[in-house]
Amino acid sequence: MKKLFLLDGMALIYRAHFALSKTPRFTSGGLNTSAVMGFTNTLLDVLKKEKPTHMAVVFDTDAPTERHTDFEAYKAHREAMPEDLSKALPYIFKVVLGFNIPLITSDGYEADDIIGTLAKKAEQKGYQVYCMTPDKDFAQLVSDNIFIYKPARMGNDMEILGVKEVLAKWEVEKVEQVIDILGLWGDAVDNIPGIPGIGEKTAKALIKQYGSMENIIANSHELKGKQRENVEQFAEQGLLSKKLATINLNVPVELDEAGLEMCAPSKELLEPLFAELEFRTLGRRVFGDDFSIIETRAAGTQIDMFGAPVAEGRTTMQVEITDIAESPTHAAKNITNVEHEYHLADTPEKRAELVALLSQQTHICFDTETTGTDANNCELVGLSFAIKPGQGWYVPVSAVKEDCQSVVNEFKAVLENPDIAKTGQNIKYDIMILKWYNVEVKGKLFDTMMAHYVIDPDTRHNMDILAENYLGYKPVSITELIGPKGKNQGSMRDVDPEKIKEYAAEDADITLQLKTVFESKIKEAEAEKLIHEIEHPLIYVLADMEYEGVRIDEGALRDFSKELEGDIIKLEKTVYDKAGVRFNIASPKQLGEVLFEKLMLDPKAKKTKTGQYQTGEDVLLALANKSDIVRDILDFRQLQKLKSTYVDALPLMINKKTGRVHTSYNQAVAATGRLSSNNPNLQNIPIRTERGREVRKAFIPRDENHILVSADYSQIELRIIAEISKDENMRAAFTQNLDIHTATAANVYGVALDQVDGTMRRNAKAVNFGIIYGQSAFGLSQSLGIPRKEAAEIIEQYFIQFPGIKNYMADTMNFARENGYVCTLMGRRRYLRDINSANQTVRGFAERNAINAPIQGSAADMIKIAMINIHRELKAQNMAARMTMQVHDELVFDVPHNEVDKIKPIIEHHMKNAIKTEVPIMVEIGTGLNWLEAH
DNA sequence: CGAATCACGC
DNA sequence: GACGTACGTGATTCGA
Structure with missing residues (x-):
């Protein structure tokens, strides 16, 4: 197969430049060598991994093209190129020529146009074409044999976008529609604004609805308000923008097949260049280990920018070839889109018939339609059911509360029947909704969202996406019913039930079909226990916790807010006085300017990639000795x-109906298996600082007859490391019940336990911490504020003392490399697609995850099991105590005084024995009149 | 509205 | 020897 790679040179240079500009750039004599290096590295990656048979790099010249309507703006744009980057340009040309890759410069045409024309011509000649350009510009040309190639970036492996990916990404049916979106959005060409007020999201939604820009303009009368006005007024400009966004496929350029054929890099050209730029590693990557810049320097010859002719006698590529591992694909797309019949059950008779049918089932699928997304603060609009593929029912309910309740009551028996298993997508939400209508859903659960989460935790579990990937089916979108997200979004309540029926019954139907697909996938992944014994039962527990909520001392927070307000104003004043200028301290941008330009606190201040000064905590702390203003700024922050995140926000989250705060736990976001919490996030309430702790005091028991009980796993992750690594030293520390950080320090520094000082313990703690979170020497040196070398030494000593841990890490990594995944004690898998990636950065991410996922994930498994068992026992014993919060390794309960003595052993027992381990598990339980006291 | 920056917990 | 370095949620600013 002939494989042609077409590169947009300028786009790649900018990419290399910005990727590296986060850190201080390596510049010598005004030359940005890191841009050259980044460019060369990317080029090399492509050559090695993709092995193109043909290739070309296309550069725009500085001349304006017909696509530039505003010449002045274009010139300004070109001149805005950073100086060091423009100096790098000739070097990049030399690199391209050194690799013997044809360099095409445009003459009045955009690089995009040339690439597009060549791509089309090559496609017709049977080439597979890969275009390395921003995908935004090129998405419209993707076809069966034209792909967009996105080089590996920080955190992302290389990506190839084909037709399927482009359609999904732009949410369109035809690739040509991408141009329409770009035209509307106006982001395609500089200085052509498209249609004002229409951004990416709106553009996508409109195209989805109308199909094309012309159609939108023709039907603009259907739009509302400002949007209609804008579309009508700026229609012409939008069309112009579309025209300018369109790639010109008629550039007079010939596809010179022989000329584009790949050949070996030229040692004569590249060696002196690498020597000049001191690219040792790159040199070795290209020419092998014996490459040395010292020798080549002596023999170095200068080459002209374009003068060097392409070397003769082309042979095949001599660079080392590494294979890329096939990334696992998981989409099965063979379920047919069966004919469906969806019914509207909107009369008592029809409902009775449905209830009778449902009662006979052993499992049903159901879904609720509501007026909002906050389960504790919205109303039911309808219920939908499915029992076999292709069939579905929708039951609308009245907006009148009593009528609604009576319809729900008709279905109560079915929903509460423990012998009827229930399937749903994100079924916790539906369970919560029904709780508000006095229905306690019972029965075995199957949640398609959770099912997909255990099958593949890293990806998204949104139903529309699941349906497309696994059923090859595109469901009716919610935006078709209630319009795009935003303040003008309509309510489900106002939609015709006949219309909702198609959407809602379909949801239930699809969910049911997904269940079948996922059941076999779960079997394949050996995740049956995990899902049926942990995730699904946990749904009931979480629903109860969310429904229960926690009580917040509103008055105390209001007082605290006033106190903070006063202190903040005081600090503001001090900062203004010291700075001699009034500015917004909360604006990092303004703050940076004041600190580094006015006060000149640090002449070598680092900038972020957007050109702002860095003003993060670590940066400011480093300046603390220069001026005490930074102390005030940090305090202010x-x-x-x-005040804003906790003290003022929490009272606003109090539910009007219950007077309590109901968080929402997300069971399917954290790839490690942890829960997350939002609205409000109860898992990041301050604890470290004195004043922060005040917030915890506002979490109080239900009433004077209750008290808070908090139970904490002690060092759970480290115990799990000790357990799975079987490291003797670490295990001994736990069996002897030593303070683990002190014990670690004693080992690492080779001193007796009682000789461990504060610094030693702190360092040891940081290493333990780092291991848990998959940090590296760099991360450690950052968190401890010590040189990287020192951090590396501590880590090295750590591994000598805890060889079991080192072995565990190596074993896990090997397992991951061979199997492509790692797993926790309960068999929760995490797939690591990049574990064999040739890109070091990307692979590094995967490797850290490989170590980290089993540890954090096992801890998550453990507390989840404990939660289920405690919840079950509280119910069995008919206790009034309630579990209210989970913070990764801590559980909080609202307990009547007379149950405190009874609940403590229950909690302790179930937490300690959730998973059988050899390493002892310790739990600390406290009680108090507020969370701080209990913890 | 989105990106960028910062900060909090584990 | 250079890349870049735990996750998740949320507030704020700022430019479009």
């Missing part, structure tokens, strides 16, 4: 955060 802390108080501001405290």
